[in-house]
Amino acid sequence: MANLYLIGSPAGRNGLELAKKDGEAAVLLIQDGVYLDASAIAETGKKVYALRKDAEKRGLTNRFSGSVELIDYGKLVDLIFAHKVINFA
Amino acid sequence: MANLYLIGSPAGRNGLELAKKDGEAAVLLIQDGVYLDASAIAETGKKVYALRKDAEKRGLTNRFSGSVELIDYGKLVDLIFAHKVINFA
Amino acid sequence: MATLGMLLTLGPFQFENWDTAASIAEAALDKGHEVRMFLYLDGVYNPIKHQTFPDLSVMPKDRFAALVEKGATIIACGVCVNARGLEKGKDYIDGVKVGGLPDFAEIIGEADALITL
Amino acid sequence: MATLGMLLTLGPFQFENWDTAASIAEAALDKGHEVRMFLYLDGVYNPIKHQTFPDLSVMPKDRFAALVEKGATIIACGVCVNARGLEKGKDYIDGVKVGGLPDFAEIIGEADALITL
Amino acid sequence: MAQKHVLFTFNNAPYGSIWYTEGLRAAVGATSGIDEHTVDLVYLGDGVYFTLKDVDRTDSARYLGTLTKGGYRLKAERESLEARGISAADLAEDVEVISRADVVELVKIADLTIDF
Amino acid sequence: MAQKHVLFTFNNAPYGSIWYTEGLRAAVGATSGIDEHTVDLVYLGDGVYFTLKDVDRTDSARYLGTLTKGGYRLKAERESLEARGISAADLAEDVEVISRADVVELVKIADLTIDF
DSSP: OOEEEEEOSTTHHHHHHHHHHOTTEEEEEOGGGGGSOOHHHHHTTOOEEEEHHHHHHTTOGGGOOTTEEEEOHHHHHHHHHHSEEEEEO | OOEEEEEOSTTHHHHHHHHHHOTTEEEEEOGGGGGSOOHHHHHTTOOEEEEHHHHHHTTOGGGOOTTEEEEOHHHHHHHHHHSEEEEEO | OOEEEEEEOSOTTTBTHHHHHHHHHHHHHHTTOEEEEEEOGGGGGTTBTTOOOTTOSSOHHHHHHHHHHTTOEEEEEHHHHHHTTOGGGTTBOTTOEEEOHHHHHHHHHHOSEEEEO | OOEEEEEEOSOTTTBTHHHHHHHHHHHHHHTTOEEEEEEOGGGGGTTBTTOOOTTOSSOHHHHHHHHHHTTOEEEEEHHHHHHTTOGGGTTBOTTOEEEOHHHHHHHHHHOSEEEEO | OOOOEEEEEEOSOTTTBSHHHHHHHHHHHHHHSTTOOEEEEEEOGGGGGGGBTTSOOTTTHHHHHHHHHTTOOEEEEHHHHHHTTOOGGGBOTTEEEEOHHHHHHHHHHOSEEEEO | OOOOEEEEEEOSOTTTBSHHHHHHHHHHHHHHSTTOOEEEEEEOGGGGGGGBTTOOOTTTHHHHHHHHHTTOOEEEEHHHHHHTTOOGGGBOTTEEEEOHHHHHHHHHHOSEEEEO
């Protein structure tokens, strides 16, 4: 299973650095993690997701380009079981 | 009364930036604020204090040069009343 | 069907983690998965049953009670509970158990995925 | 003699602020100053009297009780108290009052210096 | 007892923690007491994320309404906005952008300061 | 029920919060259960401040003793140390410095991960 970096706190920066070096990484931004810039990771072709609810209430949905997929909790649960979760939330 | 910037949290970085621009500033580092680098402020001749107890338990006392004065809670209280406290702790 | 393990180390209101944890657990339960949550450190404040706040229609403890009703297992760290003065969880909502780190070790053993918040 | 106002928004154990607040208040009282502390948000967890933890000889609530004995005024935000299920502070140590933001406004009016933690 | 001028700084982004809104509630409390203190409301660091125009203000609308009626403005530090790539067009209408030097002036005129 | 290999990461400095020591307690708990899980202990970001040699370890000595007896080492990420100006000479003797690439390898061999 590929690694899913769950980024949701100030410590999320540590997780993003690991995700950059991990060839099998996907990234899921939640909570204040949606403020972090994961565009460098998305540009390398790795999948980046963000929890839509957390992005919306922060007024950030316009900031995400097509390279970031906005998802709901149901999809989040599917991703969690389809990957190994690397926790930074 | 001169301003005493009480720096003791991640938000302390915001306070340090203000202290740099404040001609009448002194800085007091407490809690995790003792990890922050206030040397640029000390070099401008502004007084920088750090709470000795908080620096000691983090193993940082050697990091502080003579430009930072290590103080106890009693001195901290004296400083608080001798200045206006600008809170970032 | 899979088992989701969860570790929650923050309390209600002050930080968003409790809400995220409850929302993820709800979604997992709705999809038919099992949820086993361990409340550690300030996480043990979440299930206090007397929470009341006029601005909120649903209190944090209600969210956790709904998880229990849907079949989630929620266990609080007893050392943390007593340190915080909650006396063995005497004021907890029904269904939340007070245990210890061996319970968390068991959750680790059983979990197909683990989320820490 | 001066008056030190304090605002504490975090609870015991998890974050260091409660310890810093108690230590500063002790030092101020020892120097003969007045201390008036307002507990807001998670700060209201500090005075729960049943705290017990074998690894610590002095519990957070003991530190706050000692401040009260030395003459400090400690007032907790009632909305925060009830939101967190603490039922008007029924399990608080003696001497801690449950009030509201008007009490904090009064502390602001009286304080010669204010510390927020 | 005396009327004071209090500088409130907001340093934490919504919604990871609740200081962003409970700080506003405290500011309302400060201005509503017998002394009727006056306040400045300044957003610094990650706190400036609250000033984005699309932020959901459900939790804080009531406090903001009271403060706005009292003539208060939300002030966001330009340097903090720029460091986060936030332009004036991204901000809510009731937000005023001020420089770090301006913030230091507000520090100087305050009697007391409170950070949230 | 199964024995798992768990990666614990420590991301918060002592002593502003207690994750630094309560995370170690949890690691002891994980290795002491019926399943006797195995663990890796990695310090990242501000968490590396715990690995300084002069840090007061009173609160965590007991947990560290148990983990050390079990053969576990404290591993600090080189890139996080360098970003904070911490050299090898500043570190406690029981700390092993590993690269970020090494950390990613530990991520890959873990069954589960926990961040404190």
